[in-house]
Amino acid sequence: xxxxxxxxxxxxxxxxxxxxxxxxxxxxxxxxxxxxxxxxxxxxxxxxxxxxxxxxxxxxxxxxxxxxxxxxxxxxxxxxxxxxxxxxxxxxxxxxxxxxxxxxxxxxxxxxxxxxxxxxxxxxxxxxxxxxxxxxxxxxxxxxxxxxxxxxxxxxxxxxxxxxxxxxxxxxxxxxxxxxxxxxxxxxxxxxxxxxxxxxxxxxxxxxxxxxxxxxxxxxxxxxxxxxxxxxxxxxxxxxxxxxxxxxxxxxxxxxxxxxxxxxxxxxxxxxxxxxxxxxxxxxxxxxxxxxxxxxxxxxxxxxxxxxxxxxxxxxxxxxxxxxxxxxxxxxxxxxxxxxxxxx
Amino acid sequence: xxxxxxxxxxxxxxxxxxxxxxxxxxxxxxxxxxxxxxxxxxxxxxxxxxxxxxxxxxxxxxxxxxxxxxxxxxxxxxxxxxxxxxxxxxxxxxxxxxxxxxxxxxxxxxxxxxxxxxxxxxxxxxxxxxxxxxxxxxxxxxxxxxxxxxxxxxxxxxxxxxxxxxxxxxxxxxxxxxxxxxxxxxxxxxxxxxxxxxxxxxxxxxxxxxxxxxxxxxxxxxxxxxxxxxxxxxxxxxxxxxxxxxxxxxxxxxxxxxxxxxxxxxxxxxxxxxxxxxxxxxxxxxxxxxxxxxxxxxxxxxxxxxxxxxxxxxxxxxxxxxxxxxxxxxxxxxxxxxxxxxxxxxxxxxxxxxxxxxxxxxxxxxxxxxxxxxxxxxxxxxxxxxxxxxxxxxxxxxxxxxxxxxxxxxxxxxxxxxxxxxxxxxxxxxxxxxxxxxxxxxxxxxxxxxxxxxxxxxxxxxxxxxxxxxxxxxxxxxx
Numbered sequence: 001x002x003x004x005x006x007x008x009x010x011x012x013x014x015x016x017x018x019x020x021x022x023x024x025x026x027x028x029x030x031x032x033x034x035x036x037x038x039x040x041x042x043x044x045x046x047x048x049x050x051x052x053x054x055x056x057x058x059x060x061x062x063x064x065x066x067x068x069x070x071x072x073x074x075x076x077x078x079x080x081x082x083x084x085x086x087x088x089x090x091x092x093x094x095x096x097x098x099x100x101x102x103x104x105x106x107x108x109x110x111x112x113x114x115x116x117x118x119x120x121x122x123x124x125x126x127x128x129x130x131x132x133x134x135x136x137x138x139x140x141x142x143x144x145x146x147x148x149x150x151x152x153x154x155x156x157x158x159x160x161x162x163x164x165x166x167x168x169x170x171x172x173x174x175x176x177x178x179x180x181x182x183x184x185x186x187x188x189x190x191x192x193x194x195x196x197x198x199x200x201x202x203x204x205x206x207x208x209x210x211x212x213x214x215x216x217x218x219x220x221x222x223x224x225x226x227x228x229x230x231x232x233x234x235x236x237x238x239x240x241x242x243x244x245x246x247x248x249x250x251x252x253x254x255x256x257x258x259x260x261x262x263x264x265x266x267x268x269x270x271x272x273x274x275x276x277x278x279x280x281x282x283x284x285x286x287x288x289x290x291x292x293x294x295x296x297x298x299x300x301x302x303x304x305x306x307x308x309x310x311x312x313x314x315x316x317x318x319x320x321x322x323x324x325x326x327x328x329x330x331x332x333x334x335x336x337x338x339x340x341x342x343x344x
Numbered sequence: 345x346x347x348x349x350x351x352x353x354x355x356x357x358x359x360x361x362x363x364x365x366x367x368x369x370x371x372x373x374x375x376x377x378x379x380x381x382x383x384x385x386x387x388x389x390x391x392x393x394x395x396x397x398x399x400x401x402x403x404x405x406x407x408x409x410x411x412x413x414x415x416x417x418x419x420x421x422x423x424x425x426x427x428x429x430x431x432x433x434x435x436x437x438x439x440x441x442x443x444x445x446x447x448x449x450x451x452x453x454x455x456x457x458x459x460x461x462x463x464x465x466x467x468x469x470x471x472x473x474x475x476x477x478x479x480x481x482x483x484x485x486x487x488x489x490x491x492x493x494x495x496x497x498x499x500x501x502x503x504x505x506x507x508x509x510x511x512x513x514x515x516x517x518x519x520x521x522x523x524x525x526x527x528x529x530x531x532x533x534x535x536x537x538x539x540x541x542x543x544x545x546x547x548x549x550x551x552x553x554x555x556x557x558x559x560x561x562x563x564x565x566x567x568x569x570x571x572x573x574x575x576x577x578x579x580x581x582x583x584x585x586x587x588x589x590x591x592x593x594x595x596x597x598x599x600x601x602x603x604x605x606x607x608x609x610x611x612x613x614x615x616x617x618x619x620x621x622x623x624x625x626x627x628x629x630x631x632x633x634x635x636x637x638x639x640x641x642x643x644x645x646x647x648x649x650x651x652x653x654x655x656x657x658x659x660x661x662x663x664x665x666x667x668x669x670x671x672x673x674x675x676x677x678x679x680x681x682x683x684x685x686x687x688x689x690x691x692x693x694x695x696x697x698x699x700x701x702x703x704x705x706x707x708x709x710x711x712x713x714x715x716x717x718x719x720x721x722x723x724x725x726x727x728x729x730x731x732x733x734x735x736x737x738x739x740x741x742x743x744x745x746x747x748x749x750x751x752x753x754x755x756x757x758x759x760x761x762x763x764x765x766x767x768x769x770x771x772x773x774x775x776x777x778x779x780x781x782x783x784x785x786x787x788x789x790x791x792x793x794x795x796x797x798x799x800x801x802x803x804x805x806x807x808x809x810x811x812x813x814x815x816x817x818x819x820x821x822x823x
Binding site: 050051052054055057058060061062064065066067068069070072073075076077078079080083084086087088090091093095097098100102105106148150153300303306307311314315318321322325328329 | 418430447460768776783
């Protein structure tokens, strides 16, 4: 495997990890108003992601930074080409990020309600828009002959990208519910509600993902270039999603979480396979000849060698200490013992 | 500045960077200060309670500020691609590497270990918590290093060759050991220590003036004083050297800092105030101090430097037709404000050291000094802002010095898109900066023991050692 291919897949990996990790903390934030009935329960739900969300969010910064260094043309075209979408994602992430710290700094219900809204919207909006970004990545943007992207805001919302957004939103909600099953005490009412939510949003997510895959095949013909092996990934995504019902009904929470996680992994990998098999990183909707190709968008070999050393040393290290972080905060949370000194 | 896409994108980038640095300069400095406090708490068994109170108190302030630094950092990372896609393509091979290194070496470290440090109070051994805050502190310094290295490269590109409209990396070592970047790093580092030092000084002074928790705040005052002294000396010396270096590697910036239109006499005077007429390329009025110009530029009583009119001709010959004079008044006045504030802060820090040296208790009891510290609080931020104005305005119209102008680097966005995004970002930035200042003020005023409602309900809340754990009993808000 040459370095360009390696880095293409490492960028796929950072996006995949980002969606896997931030997927569940978005999900918890979205589900909180639906699940929590008391202040203590709200805090318990925030407590399940409190020590993790920040580390999870860095994966998207990593994705951007690694794209910048290894595929600068791709980075520039994608981020400027979907400018309005990224502005909205940024505004949402700004408000959501501070809501964690600011919500409980002032003892006023209106203040708390305001930040609860920010954290809810700040999670719904990017969850949806990341799906739009991924769908547009497969579908392509109006890339012209000089690698610049034309077209306005509304061009970004096609039926396909809309369904893509819906699919990620529902999938993240399901993933968040499954995460809660691992983090909440089993004898709490909150746990029971999370379980019911997982079944409901799991069903809806399945429908959305199926719609997305069907549209991908039938109306958009986007997976036409898939050979035999890449077929496995969308298929696997569908199978893992279906298996979540089975896991939940047998009360196999860990399996359910693993499966919703794998659904996200397979779905994201599918997007990148759809690019890779065509040899492009950003297809052009104007003229296929304008599409940004893998090799032309990549950095020079020297930079890639350098980045391979850097990534080879630091990525395993980061994954290692993040796993340790999850291990330290592994104990389950119960709303009624939500002491502030216990960290939530 | 005409408000086309270039103007708007520049304004957007400047806004994000300035807002971002407002928060991070405090984060970078305070992280180190808190790590030192926590180390003393760990080592000094006899005074552990005092230092734990101190760490928790300032840690709480640190956390309020940290969050905003993190989220504005995401904008920072995305906006190169969003607003400056042509720039990104041009420099990505080189510029992307320090940026990626910043994420991999620093952002993950900070974001993961800040949670372990704060939430891990009852889960980690004391040495692990201490290690966590040190990793956060080191992470912030690494982060500052790589981003300033990237910025330094834009001012003084090294280790590259331009092939087919892209800057290619020829030597990463040259990029890492870029003298310009190291000078900038020293300066940024010094100013971050100054910001944090005066932040802790002012809060400690506020409580000392009211005679509260003297055993905590007299100690935090002393720790911060050392930081402030080191920080101001560092900023002043590195800043002095930076200006001297700019005289030969960015002569236009240097001339703009001094509003020197025509090549100076030798010995060169130094302009204290001037009325700048950019259109007619002259100063209508200027008060000058003889010899000081040469002294600052060369550490000598002789020596001349080139004026902007002469330099503009040289630049034209080298880079093609165009106007290479930056907005002089901005650069000139920002530089004077920065230097003025820096000198004042240096003086303040050493006055404090002098009081301390003369009589140990004098520091807590010299009320005029404590009051002065309160007044000085906003100054380090103003100096930071003006400092960035000098260095970034001074390189206009270049984005990468001598290689790429801002006009060449901008994305193919429409002005409407950029304006809409800019409005949205400004609304959020203003809200965040207002909230940050408000929450910091409320929390700082409340002090260690008096826990106002704001702190009682603060989550993640510190358990103040002196009071024991504050158990929160869940209540039903619908009752």
